[in-house]
Amino acid sequence: MSKQQQSKDNFEPFELNNPIPWPVIAIALALAAWGIFTFLHSYMAAGENQQQAQQQAQQAGAEKSQGSGNAKAATDGAQLFDNYCSSCHQNNGAGVSGAIPPLAGSSWVLGDGEQVASIVLFGISGPISVQGKTFNGRMPTFGSTLSNGEIAAIVNHIRSSWGNSAGPINAELVQVQRERFSDRTIPWQGGAELRSHFNPARTAEGN
Secondary structure (H helix, E strand, C coil): CCHHHHHHHCCCCCCCCCCCCHHHHHHHHHHHHHHHHHHHHHHHHHHHHHHHHHHHHHHHHHHHHHCCCHHHHHHHHHHHHHHHCHHHHCCCCCCECCCECCCCCCHHHHCCHHHHHHHHHHCEEEEEEECCEEEEEEECCCCCCCCHHHHHHHHHHHHCCCCCCCCCCCHHHHHHHHHHCCCCCCCECHHHHHHHHCCCCCCCCCC
């Protein structure tokens, strides 16, 4: 047997050692670096967005608790009025003919802020004259439901809407009325009792 034939018979397969070309390695490393950079950038951006959202929420909460001027108070008062009062007095403050007195142009609203705050605090049951007409219904008590600030916001909305132009009141005034009549357990017994404690303004209608 020839040496060439013997070499073929003794041949064992083997895999050639072909190294990975350096351009391929460079591209793989670049892609890996780009992926890591993108991940870190997205992670940091998400953290910044979360921090900004938290700061905005804290700022909004502070503005809500402290108030931010007359426009904010008017918005709150309008919403509170819509939630608690509009079903009876209507969104236009006109009330219901023969049943619910109007708030627009009412001397009980336009007069001393103490009286309207006290009406909202304690409610009213019995006859009351508004714009020359007598109403004999029952208004619920809100003193145990709403805070002094919420009652002041509602009163200010009423006193500055539908053509009304009375001055604003504050939560401190409401608190004074709450303490002044702290022993009161029933609603005001109509306009006569209110007049014995307050002096409502006279309007053009003379009520």
